[in-house]
Structures are given as C-alpha cells and as structure tokens.
Amino acid sequence: MNxxxxxxxxxxxxxxxxxxxALKILAVLLxxxxxxxxxxxxxxGLLAIFILLQLILSATSVKTVFRAxxxxxxxxxxxxxIQILFGNQGTIYWQWGPIKxxxxxxxMAVLIFxxxxxxxxxxxxxxxxxxxxxxxxxxxxxxxxxKYLGVPVAxxxxxxxIALRFIPTLVDELHTIMNAQKSRGVSFGSGGxxxxxxxxxxxxxxxxxxxxxxxxxxxxxxSASGYEANATRSSYQQFHWTIFDTLCxxxxxxxxxxxxxxxxx
Amino acid sequence: MDYQINLNNVDYLYAPNTPFVHLxxxxxxxxxxxxxxxxxxxxxxxxKSTLIKLLNGLQTATRGIVEINGIExxxxxxxxxxxxxxxQVGMIFQSPEKQLFADTVLDDVSxxxxxxxxxxxxxxxxxxxxxxxVGIKSELFNxxxxxxxxxxxxxxxxxGVLAMQPQVLVLDEPTVGLDANGKKxxxxxxxxxxxxxxxxxxxxxxxxxxxxxxxxxxxxxxxxQVQADIIPKQFFADYQDTVILPDxxxxxxxxxxxxxxxxxxxxxKNELIKLIMxxxxxxx
Ligand SMILES: Nc1ncnc2c1ncn2[C@@H]1O[C@H](COP(=O)(O)OP(=O)(O)O)[C@@H](O)[C@H]1O
Ligand SMILES: [Mg+2]
Numbered sequence: 001m002n003x004x005x006x007x008x009x010x011x012x013x014x015x016x017x018x019x020x021x022a023l024k025i026l027a028v029l030l031x032x033x034x035x036x037x038x039x040x041x042x043x044x045g046l047l048a049i050f051i052l053l054q055l056i057l058s059a060t061s062v063k064t065v066f067r068a069x070x071x072x073x074x075x076x077x078x079x080x081x082i083q084i085l086f087g088n089q090g091t092i093y094w095q096w097g098p099i100k101x102x103x104x105x106x107x108m109a110v111l112i113f114x115x116x117x118x119x120x121x122x123x124x125x126x127x128x129x130x131x132x133x134x135x136x137x138x139x140x141x142x143x144x145x146x147k148y149l150g151v152p153v154a155x156x157x158x159x160x161x162i163a164l165r166f167i168p169t170l171v172d173e174l175h176t177i178m179n180a181q182k183s184r185g186v187s188f189g190s191g192g193x194x195x196x197x198x199x200x201x202x203x204x205x206x207x208x209x210x211x212x213x214x215x216x217x218x219x220x221x222x223s224a225s226g227y228e229a230n231a232t233r234s235s236y237q238q239f240h241w242t243i244f245d246t247l248c249x250x251x252x253x254x255x256x257x258x259x260x261x262x263x264x265x
Numbered sequence: 266m267d268y269q270i271n272l273n274n275v276d277y278l279y280a281p282n283t284p285f286v287h288l289x290x291x292x293x294x295x296x297x298x299x300x301x302x303x304x305x306x307x308x309x310x311x312x313k314s315t316l317i318k319l320l321n322g323l324q325t326a327t328r329g330i331v332e333i334n335g336i337e338x339x340x341x342x343x344x345x346x347x348x349x350x351x352x353q354v355g356m357i358f359q360s361p362e363k364q365l366f367a368d369t370v371l372d373d374v375s376x377x378x379x380x381x382x383x384x385x386x387x388x389x390x391x392x393x394x395x396x397x398x399v400g401i402k403s404e405l406f407n408x409x410x411x412x413x414x415x416x417x418x419x420x421x422x423x424x425g426v427l428a429m430q431p432q433v434l435v436l437d438e439p440t441v442g443l444d445a446n447g448k449k450x451x452x453x454x455x456x457x458x459x460x461x462x463x464x465x466x467x468x469x470x471x472x473x474x475x476x477x478x479x480x481x482x483x484x485x486x487x488x489x490q491v492q493a494d495i496i497p498k499q500f501f502a503d504y505q506d507t508v509i510l511p512d513x514x515x516x517x518x519x520x521x522x523x524x525x526x527x528x529x530x531x532x533x534k535n536e537l538i539k540l541i542m543x544x545x546x547x548x549x
Contacts (some may be wrong), residue, residue, distance in 0.1 A: 202366045
C-alpha cells in the first residue's frame, strides 16, 4: 500500500473538492499545456505559485505531494541527468569526450525537473479531489458535443465508470492470487527465464479468467435490470456549474495568457 | 518450546504513515502445538485474514514476534527460510479455485511441489496421490481445470496445497459457496488429515457447527484482539448470548426451556443424542 497516493481519491470538502469535475479536468488539461509552454524562470515561477495556491485551496499536505512524486523520481532523475550530460551550449564547466556539463545544460535540467514536478502535482490534485465517478461524469460532459457526430457519448461514459469501478476489485484479486501463488512457493522476480514466465502466467491467467467472469456477471445484471445502451438517462449525482467554476476558468485562461506573454523567444 | 506456532504480542498496521492507517491486529498472543484443530471466528473486519497471513510470512508483524517452527518471521527473514516455512505451512484462501492456472489438473497440482524443489517425477507422484485422496478420479487428471464443476475445481485447488505435504494447514473459510455435500466432503478430508497425519489445522470459519463439531480450540477475534481462546464447549457456555449457536447447543437450550436440563453442553449431534438417552433412562 505505498502507491496509495498517486491516482487515488481523498474525500474532503475543500474549495477544490467542490468544484465541477468537468471544470477541474479542463483546467488541469489547460494548466499542463501552459506548463509545456513555459520556458523561463518567470513563467515557471508563476505556475509554481498557482500550484501552491491550489494546494492550499484543496487542503493537500506537502507530505502527500512528496509521496505522489516519489514513484516518478527515477524517471525524473534520468531525464535530468540526460539534460545535464548532453546539453552543449553555454559555458563549459567540465568535459569528457562528447559528454560535457554546461551552464545552459544545467539550467535546462532544472527547468525540466520543475516541469515534470508541476505536471505530476497538477494531475495529483485532480485525482485527490475528484472521485472516479465524478471524473467519469466530467469526461462525459466534456465530450458531449461529440454526440452530434454520432459518437455514443453515454455508452463511453458508462464504460469509463465501469472500468474505474473494477480497478480496485481486480487489484484486490491480484493481491489474493499473488498471495496464493507465493504460498505455493512462487517467488516473483527470481529464477531463470522459464521459471519467471511460469510465475507470471500463474498470475495473469487467473486474473483474465476472473475478469471474464466479472464481465459476464455484470452483463447479466445489467440486462436483468433492463439496461438499454441507447436510452437517455439521468444521473443520481448532479454537478452544477457555479459562478466559482466560471471564475476559475477565467483565472486559468488569464494565467495562460500571462505565461505565453512571458515566454523567452 | 514445542510450539509449532508462537505469536507474541503482535500488532499489525495497514498503510502505516498514511491517512489510511488502520490497526488490524493488536496485542495478539497465540501458541499452537502440533496436531491441534483450531478455528478462528469473529465478525467481518475483525482481523482473521490478516492474522493468518502472518503465519507464512505473506505479511510481517508491525510489532511483536512471529515464530514458526522456531524460525522468526520478520522483514529480515532470509528468502531460504521463508521458502522453508511456506513449504511447511500450507495456505488455502477463500475461493481457492481462483488460483488455478495450468493447462491440466495434474500440472496445477504439481506446481507447488515443483516450486519447493521436488523433481518432476516426485511432484507428479505426489500430485496424483493427493488428487485421488480429495476424490478427483484419474480420468480428470489431464483435463483443463477450467472445465470442471465448481466443487471439483475447489478440490483440485485444495489438492494443489496438500500436495506440498504441509505440517500446518491454514484455511480461510474453505467451504463458502459449496453445496451441503461438497462442504461435508472437504471438512471430512480436513478432519482425516488432522487425525491420521497429525496435521495442525487452523481454520477461519463463520459456521458455528464446524467450530463445535470439528475443532478442539476456538479463537474469537474482536476488533483485532483475541477476546477468547478456549475449548468450544467452554466458549459456547460463556458466549451463549453473543454468538450464533451451533445446532446441538440450540437444541440444549430448547430442551431447557421445556424443563429438560441435560447434564452437559453437547457439541455434536451424537453427543446430544447420548445425553438425551441418559436423561430419559434416569426419568424411567
Ligand atoms: N490491504 C488493506 N489495506 C488497508 N486495510 C485493510 C487491508 N486489508 C484489510 N484491511 C482492514 O483490516 C481489518 C481486518 O481485515 P481482515 O483481516 O480482512 O478481516 P476479516 O478477515 O476478519 O474479515 C478490516 O478493518 C479491513 O478493512
Ligand atoms: Mg477475511
């Protein structure tokens, strides 16, 4: 249970928890775009301050943020290292063959580090403050214009919520099966290649069988309760668009303009 | 000494250092000797599954000592010792048929012995012997396990653990979802292992008839703590009003309401009948 934070939902009642999920998804997509646009200390600083504000408004602790970043630490470090070693502009501090450390390389590395971190924190704030169901509803709302092109938006939304609904169930089952196979002497991640393939099979096959069984049962349950793919349906959980949502959208758009204006050309 | 299993003041925390932290076990003391038949009862969430996962090192105690056959199990236990303990402590989870995966019944049952270092031939011999003992006929050995009936699948899965010839067998509600016949078959099989091979049995169950008829010791967990650890007869006398009672005890109480007081609390149907006969002789 050490991967508990990234992608998981922490129920709460903060300002950000109460925003419309569609707004939150849209805002996060926009903010990630702005982060990709940013290219100097000034606009990164602005985005960082904005994230800090979001952390305060969502009552997220710094500890939680750190734990969210931790699984990505190696990826970030690797990218940063590549930047440091293969950047080749600016003053050269150290050189060994084609590998050199330069002032521009170092600066780029730090900026990339910040960019990664900001994007991960941004995504984490969304999943921490929005339940899987709300995310599905938000996505449905955002893609709803596509229904005029004949895309079955409602069906896609149901598919998303079913998929999200079954993730914890399957993770649970995976744990149980893993425990059962360990008890039968499997030690995952050791032994020769044939042994490893067999270990993995002893996990994957039962999980596949189990997924099919869940799918069958669910299909039966849906037909038994009169589910029809193309019916119009209302939803139990209603999300209203409030003045705060509009306000947030405006603020995010202004932030985007500022980031682009501050760009180093 | 002489204890096969020794838990000393054990705590278990789920998700420590997170907002989801949960104390699932608290101050558990449990000593089990070879050949005991122990049942673990308690309501859902009382920590039964957590407790048994400590017994073969699937989880390690947050605090306290867990010792199996004199080997201490903690996060520093060597892999070799851990494998040794896992071959000695067989573990059968809820709905064990979910762990089946091999092409044939025989392959699936040989999987455990192979992992614990038996040769291919030895493993197959063990597998065949075990399959027959759980009532799977040799015609089925080369079938796919997924083609069998629910009850057969469960027996194959159980054979997959028994083939490792464990000294201790730990079971988490092994009869859930079986029909009356399948249930009886499995319980009798477990009883036979206990009586003939002196295999130690530790079984989580919700069925009080199983507790009274099969076990000789019952551990009652409540909110992660051991509330009682006594023989079933004493347990059902002490907790008459808090737990659902086995049939024999229910009959005892009904008779008592009608003014017939048996000399003892019966645990099995046979005991009940014997006590009633005694009583009726006395009346005559
Ligand atoms: N992986 C887990 N993470 C966090 N809490 C858990 C986990 N597994 C079980 N728990 C909690 O620990 C407690 C005991 O669970 P468990 O041992 O499964 O109880 P039982 O088998 O008696 O129903 C429950 O409150 C349960 O919610
Ligand atoms: Mg359980």
